[in-house]
Amino acid sequence: MPPFIPPLADPSKTVSSLVAERALVSFPIEPLTQFLHGANLDPQRKIRNLLEQDPVFSNADKPFLSREKMYVRSLEKAAKLVEMRKKNNWSDEDMMRAMMMVGDSTPQFLHEALFIPTLRTQLSDEQQKIWLPKAVNYEIFGCYAQTELAHGSNLRKLETTATFIPETDEFEIDTPTINAMKWWPGALAQTSTHCAIYARLILHGKDYGVHPFLLQIRAPGTHAPMPNIEIGNLGNKIGFNTIDNGFMRVHKVRIPREQMMMRNSKVTREGVYVPAKNAKMNYSTMVAIRANIVKNAGYALGQALTIAIRYSMVRVQGGDRIPSQKGEELKIIDHGMQRFRLTTSLALSYAMLMTGRVMTDLHKRNLKNVVQGEVGLMAEVHATSSGLKALTSDLATAQMEDARRACGGHGYAWCGGIVDILTTTLQDVTVEGENTILHLQTSRWLLKTVLQAKKTNDLSMVPSGLRSALAGNHVIEDEKSTIVPGQPISGETLIAAFWHREARVLQEVVLQILKDGAGEEAMAKSQVQMVELSRTHGEGMLVRNFYEAIAQQEQVIRNEHKADPTKGYLPVLKMLCELHAIHRLIEQSGDFLEDGYVSRRQLNWCKDRRSQLIDLLRYEIIGLVDAFDISDNQLNSAIGRKDGRVYESLYEWAKYGMTIMEKGSQGGVLGFDEVMKDVLAEGRRLNGVATSKL
């Protein structure tokens, strides 16, 4: 097992620049950490402390491993967690926390957070009695097999079939073409023994659409693929290489009818189809995962910024020609551009975390309803989670990449720590609904709501900020922003600006689509504008939710904590929130200037105010990232460690890496034994260098 190398950060050896930075933070960190993590904080920390005593959970070797070795190491971590759960009597929630605290992705996550929940939501009560104990105790290990080689987000077109065989009371699962092979499921290539496979249900020759089935894919004991099942691995990916994404071809494999997942739709012994009470219930798992992606976008970006901001306070470079520097270089955080990009990204990260809160609440309320057969909230939750998933995964990954670049060369190396978290998060723009498609879902919902309201004159379903979009063409143009140059910009003013922009974009799209006949052709024609509409909707939500979360917390501090909300972290979050809204407005200034809603003078004030806020936050940002409470082993970054011992750590880490790196075939330097020995010998021969001279 690898040691925790470099030794985990030691507060007593923290570099002086970070000590100095931390001393200047205006608020105590711990209350903010409690606010961010809530009731999870204590159990999380307890579990993490436990994990970080066992070197199996050291992530120190990860920057040096091949895909294959990363995978095996992730299984070692997973196996240990199974053991620890039993020993420590962890609840399901604790297990989920533990997987989060590992600081690495393992195939176990697909089993615990995707396969088992699928069993819970798709199997009937009787089916659960049989299968859940198997899955929970790891007698079987499962994955979720939906996407096919030639079919992704458009589930209607999946090709895998499950044909009912009345004679034997079985389904025959089949991959009719190469294009129909299951392609991409995580944990499929090597880890899983079973999968939830999505296939077209065929009854007496009739196609009933895609349904989930339970299929055993590997034999117990040998783990060999079951007869007529071909399974393989996709090879390297840009990230997420701890996970064995796989492909699978199934040649007419029979399963008992009871292995159709029958909580919702059913097939009787006679081969009669009993439809689900509500077809949308199948989407519930997907909504949960999307809500999670929104939340995690904020944390993942926070992780990248923890690294980039700490590093920027240790690294010095340039600025030595500024007279007041007297030849000394500046901390790179004190370069305006570096501070600008990292502080605005930090504001975004908090905006996403706050929105994640609201989303999770909404999902929980929705799930409760769905279980009780109520699906009223589903359309809105589904639509909202779609566009927000797309927007936040886009923005978070773009800013993580920006943070990586802000770390220069050390950001390019795996030991820098951002590479891993970035390339893992990159999958989020594609999985669980590709982003463009998701934006279109949100827009369709917005359009449908507005067109319906136009028809019925009933505005109750239209968000109040968007009602002006229903009025004539010119009403919106007469609005003007209430930004007052020279004064801080209020939440009301900024929220109104985002509503105004969205209403205008919505109005334009509605008019265009009505002009084009309001059908599918019309929407297809306006696809670029529809994606834009969903983005504006999401941008507005980020701003509103940030303000709302602050307002709520203000009440909690005042009423529950009986404390003064004008002290501590809240005033700092308010600045961050104003910064976020102003920055996003400036970044998309064309949209706000276009119809004269924001004037040039107002825009210039926004830019000045943004600079002011960045300056005001200069000595708070280390506190704002420390508050995320990400441990050094989770960060796994030589340059972002809490004690700031950047260079020592890079050196020690590279030396450790050398101890596990492959040697040359003759035990010499890798590549020399294999190739360069001969190349250089030939060079000497050409130049007439006698071998004896060596």
Added chain:
Amino acid sequence: MPPFIPPLADPSKTVSSLVAERALVSFPIEPLTQFLHGANLDPQRKIRNLLEQDPVFSNADKPFLSREKMYVRSLEKAAKLVEMRKKNNWSDEDMMRAMMMVGDSTPQFLHEALFIPTLRTQLSDEQQKIWLPKAVNYEIFGCYAQTELAHGSNLRKLETTATFIPETDEFEIDTPTINAMKWWPGALAQTSTHCAIYARLILHGKDYGVHPFLLQIRAPGTHAPMPNIEIGNLGNKIGFNTIDNGFMRVHKVRIPREQMMMRNSKVTREGVYVPAKNAKMNYSTMVAIRANIVKNAGYALGQALTIAIRYSMVRVQGGDRIPSQKGEELKIIDHGMQRFRLTTSLALSYAMLMTGRVMTDLHKRNLKNVVQGEVGLMAEVHATSSGLKALTSDLATAQMEDARRACGGHGYAWCGGIVDILTTTLQDVTVEGENTILHLQTSRWLLKTVLQAKKTNDLSMVPSGLRSALAGNHVIEDEKSTIVPGQPISGETLIAAFWHREARVLQEVVLQILKDGAGEEAMAKSQVQMVELSRTHGEGMLVRNFYEAIAQQEQVIRNEHKADPTKGYLPVLKMLCELHAIHRLIEQSGDFLEDGYVSRRQLNWCKDRRSQLIDLLRYEIIGLVDAFDISDNQLNSAIGRKDGRVYESLYEWAKYGMTIMEKGSQGGVLGFDEVMKDVLAEGRRLNGVATSKL
């Protein structure tokens, strides 16, 4: 050696959708390819044909290899090229072409394109006589050791020392601190025997700044590090893992005085420093590399788009609800958003290629001058190359990542082909001057030029489009764009818009900096605005150079080819050029709307015109990417191959990958032997499953 798997594209088996697309292109491809590659085309193709007969150059195994194995494979390719050069009597230019045609990065590139040119530009004639034959014949293999663990772009602060020892006529090279270790040089970790090391020259206790020296780092025959030299490898990186980036610590190692590189500055036997005639000559190599990055940004993006555009014409998904589709899915290129993002990126790629032409010409003229001791062009070339390198590497990598996402899941896998080219190109935002620093260099030059002109009233050095920035505050604001809604937008109108925007930004920065005292402090304070200024400068250059290249080629076709430039590819390039300029204007619309230069009506027309152009180019884009003439082995993409056999290729490739993937320790499934066997057995035990049942 790996086979060329999947078999290289076979025109006779091209999928019907690509055949149909190609039949609709309005121009013959070959003349455009000739225009893009010029005189290089024929020798390039000849060499590529030669390479692609030898499986050592197959890149098919790359998506499945570990960093270590990728590195060894890249050496095999390099060794073969050394052999082929001799056998085929290749010129230096041919060798460079061959390295480009390999479609993979090898450490050889650092030896041939960085180390040897350094010897040529930094060694005196006598020194070259000794060292060049060694390097050219691969008796020695060299790298370029400049960056240090704690020091990057600010060369003034490098710490490594070279102290003159008069007694023995030697220099003592030393790494005084951990922070001073050489860190990052490519080909340092394992491949190189020698390096060009940059160190502070110390003569009789006085520091003369950073100079290049030649240092032997490994022993012939054994390849063991030389005494008192510690060398290591940095581990995995986000990309470029065929290259052994390394670190090096040098403990007071002596080299003969003659191993200071003395073409420019010199040290005599007495330890007297003879400065270079022009200190800037040292920067010449760097300028060449930056010019190359600009050019390659266009090609790298072109490569990613070749993949994404071909794939988008084969992949079908969604759209089956549009009535006219009658239940069939659309080619994804026929989704508006997909077409929009890929076509605008393609326009950018061409804009960068055209700018690359101009840059390379400028560099060649400059190099000729420098060799003759003329450095008049240097300031402009250096400044121009800086900002453009930053802008183009930023934009190209952003759009490559966008192209990767546009390929959905298959874009995330290495076999998709974009991952490798993207993660390799990502280094370009950091190497050879970090992008922010480079933007600041361009801005400094612009500001210096303008402030000088203000002082002297001599406007001759100020680009004509920027002279209005020197006038009073209001002159620029009175200008209005000549865009006429409903009409195609002319080059003059668009070029004027970019000049106007840049002049306004420049004027604002100048006023601010003059207000703040015009010194280093003032510039430091306006860093964010200065980066913006350089970006606007680069954006304008991309637009102008695209128009200029077309105008020049129009003359060539008319006068040299005696052909009709209104036929063939040129009208298509004109549309692409208009699209590029309009799209960039819309993307940054706030800048153009802010002062009323562009009205809302004009902006709306720009958006409509952009859509028109994208539609007009719909059946040209396959021709525009085919014209890049990138072979399937260079692309190394299952989804971008010329014959469009996407799914078959993905499947065959994954199956091939399985043959070289590591097995489990007992010969079973990887991960099962090592870990999962026990986990699953324990699960069965817990559930009371008798082992005999297996």
